[in-house]
Amino acid sequence: MSIPIPHRPSGILLGDPQASVTIDVFVDIQCPHSRAIWPNLMEVMRHYTGASVSLKTHLITLSNHRQAWDMSLGLFALAEGDADKFYGFATFLYERQDTFYNGPFLHKTHDDLRQLVADYAEEHGKVERDAFFERMDSSEIYVMARTPIRYAATRSVWATPTVFINNAGLVPVDQHSSLEDWQAVIDPLL
Numbered sequence: 001m002s003i004p005i006p007h008r009p010s011g012i013l014l015g016d017p018q019a020s021v022t023i024d025v026f027v028d029i030q031c032p033h034s035r036a037i038w039p040n041l042m043e044v045m046r047h048y049t050g051a052s053v054s055l056k057t058h059l060i061t062l063s064n065h066r067q068a069w070d071m072s073l074g075l076f077a078l079a080e081g082d083a084d085k086f087y088g089f090a091t092f093l094y095e096r097q098d099t100f101y102n103g104p105f106l107h108k109t110h111d112d113l114r115q116l117v118a119d120y121a122e123e124h125g126k127v128e129r130d131a132f133f134e135r136m137d138s139s140e141i142y143v144m145a146r147t148p149i150r151y152a153a154t155r156s157v158w159a160t161p162t163v164f165i166n167n168a169g170l171v172p173v174d175q176h177s178s179l180e181d182w183q184a185v186i187d188p189l190l
Helices: 031-047 068-079 082-094 110-125 129-136 139-154 180-190
Strands: 012-015 021-027 053-059 162-165
Touching: 012 082, 021 031, 031 053, 031 082, 031 180, 053 068, 053 082, 053 139, 068 082, 068 110, 068 129, 068 139, 082 110, 110 129, 162 180
Parallel strands: 021 053
Antiparallel strands: 012 053, 021 162
């Protein structure tokens, strides 16, 4: 079965769309390894501000992270396609990941999760709660949230974080890498 054509390509782009060096990262908002790589990615992008480097984040939901889907819907709903809002709220959520991880959420309900993401959206983005829920439940947000996992399947991505640089998948950087490690890979490409 083929994948339907989405309204927009997968991923939220930060940086120059015509960049010489492209970083594609597949992350899950509930994944502790994704949480570990996130500050490094933000540091890399700050370091290369003004350089021909871009980051495209593909937010996927792994099957063992049951809260990730609704958190992703909330992230896409708050961002409304705006990269700055997306990256800001993703950072905010990663900093609070322990509140929606499997253990702390074991005996909570789906409504508890929706209320939590709305609480965080209000705290971070000053959104109006009812409008936020309506946006979160829209078919547009549903498609935005499901597209990255379908794209991930075409790239044989099965774990997070997975990093591609200039479409190459065997890269020597991961969630344990320092800025200097990233520079050792990126600088020669510039």
